[in-house]
Amino acid sequence: xxxDSIGVxxxxxxxxxxxxxVAIAGHFTVAQACxxxxxxxxxxxxxxxxxxxxxxxxxLAAILTGTFLxxxxxxxxxxxxxxxxxxxxxxxxxxxxxxxxxxxxAIAQEETDQQHTAFWFTGFAVFxxxxxxxxxGAVGAxxxxxxxxxxxxxxxxxxxxxxxxxxLTTRNLxxxxxxxxxxxxxxxEVVPSGVPILTTVAxxxxxxxx
Amino acid sequence: MSSKWIAVxxxxxxxxxxxxxxxxxxxxxxxxxxxxRITTLIPIVLLSALVGIQAFTTQTxxxxxxxxxxxxxxxxxxxxxxxxxxxxxxxxxxxAITYRLKI
Numbered sequence: 344x345x346x347d348s349i350g351v352x353x354x355x356x357x358x359x360x361x362x363x364x365v366a367i368a369g370h371f372t373v374a375q376a377c378x379x380x381x382x383x384x385x386x387x388x389x390x391x392x393x394x395x396x397x398x399x400x401x402x403l404a405a406i407l408t409g410t411f412l413x414x415x416x417x418x419x420x421x422x423x424x425x426x427x428x429x430x431x432x433x434x435x436x437x438x439x440x441x442x443x444x445x446x447x448x449a450i451a452q453e454e455t456d457q458q459h460t461a462f463w464f465t466g467f468a469v470f471x472x473x474x475x476x477x478x479x480g481a482v483g484a485x486x487x488x489x490x491x492x493x494x495x496x497x498x499x500x501x502x503x504x505x506x507x508x509x510x511l512t513t514r515n516l517x518x519x520x521x522x523x524x525x526x527x528x529x530x531x532e533v534v535p536s537g538v539p540i541l542t543t544v545a546x547x548x549x550x551x552x553x
Numbered sequence: 554m555s556s557k558w559i560a561v562x563x564x565x566x567x568x569x570x571x572x573x574x575x576x577x578x579x580x581x582x583x584x585x586x587x588x589x590r591i592t593t594l595i596p597i598v599l600l601s602a603l604v605g606i607q608a609f610t611t612q613t614x615x616x617x618x619x620x621x622x623x624x625x626x627x628x629x630x631x632x633x634x635x636x637x638x639x640x641x642x643x644x645x646x647x648x649a650i651t652y653r654l655k656i
Contacts, residue, residue: 354637361641375561382565387600392564394607402560406567408599409560413568415596420575421583429576438572491652494645497623500607501644504624505631507600510593519594520601527602531610539606543598551591 344457348464351444355386356472361498362389363480368490369397373481380477384470385442387506388413390499395537404537411544419446426450426458440466443506519550623648 359380366376371393379389392409396402420441426449429437445466452458487493511517523546527539534542583589608624610616627644635643 357638358641371557371561375557379561379565382562383568385568387596388564388568391599391603392560394603396557396560398606398610399612402556402563405560406564408603409564410567410571411595412599413564414571415592416568417571417575418583418592420572421578421580424576425580427576434576435573438576439569441572441575491619492649494623494647494649494652497608497620497627497644497648498641500604500620500624501627501631501641503600503604503607504628505637505640507597507604508628508631510597510600516594516597520597523598523601524605527605528609528615531606531613532615536613540599540602543602544595547591547594547598551594552587 344452344461345464348448348461349468351448351465352468352470352472355444355469356474356476358386358502359473359476360480360483361502362386362393362473363477363482364484364490364495365390365480365499366393366477367481367484368495369393371397373478373485376481377474377478380474383409383413384439384473385413385416386473387503390502391540394499395540398536400537401535404535404541408537408540411541415443416441419443422446423449423462426455427462437462437466440470442466442469444469515550519546522546522550619648619651622651 362380363376366379367373379392383389383392388409391412392405395405395408420438423437423441423446427437440463445462448465449458449462452461484490484495490496507520511520523543526543526546530542531539583592608620611618623644626647627640630640630643
């Protein structure tokens with residue numbers, strides 16, 4: 344199981360190369376890319392923040408989009424807290440490595456001991472490889488000039504499709520996704536950049552309310 | 554400090570606070586059905602909008618260009634459950650080839 348955790352760390356961490364290079368293509372610096380991976384450490388939020396700002400969105404729109412996307416880690420935190428029962432600095436470290444993969448691997452286990460091991464091993468493995476790969480991707484992208492010529496401009500949306508698709512488990516969720524997609528493209532030309540994305544939160548509230 | 558650094562640091566801190574608060578509140582608070590439905594939907598709508606904006610706009614203008622081929626290949630690879638790195642490489646290749654051929 345420890346080996347599975349490290350395997351997840353390597354394969355997910357490798358996507359850090361994509362993030363590092365997308366950040367550079369979006370005119371972020373290598374240092375900014377690395378600080379995002381260390382401090383924010385949540386793939387979808389990182390890609391979204393870079394995407395919103397590089398397409399001309401305000402810092403506020405980028406902060407809100409990134410934070411809304413990161414809110415699911417808070418839910419994972421609540422779930423993990425009931426298993427881990429950490430206090431003090433251990434809770435601080437556990438919080439930072441609470442992401443899709445560490446939570447997913449932990450709740451897939453049956454015994455409490457195994458849940459603990461899966462959470463810590465997966466979390467640390469992803470953190471380690473994601474950060475190293477971010478640095479390599481950022482430095483690598485610096486070396487190539489025209490990033491569209493290498494297809495880097497589709498990495499971020501395809502990453503989002505890969506994260507999104509497995510979540511569309513019911514008809515309602517699919518319809519909400521389609522509505523958000525259509526809404527964003529319909530208003531993009533008439534509102535400031537970043538707003539088409541952020542305002543879809545209203546769709547989530549509207550659909551989820553009933 | 555540049556606006557990018559502000560966004561990087563503020564989002565980083567806010568997302569950590571969310572994770573930490575998640576670890577510190579009683580599970581009951583989030584178990585209400587309405588809260589759980591909305592929190593399931595939030596990443597879904599944001600990601601869908603992000604796909605649309607990043608694939609089909611250029612500086613807020615609706616645009617269909619070389620990215621379309623990459624998106625189609627990428628989406629197809631995701632649906633076909635190809636491994637993640639392969640999905641990304643295929644999508645990049647499709648987009649890059651279309652871009653270089655100036656289609």
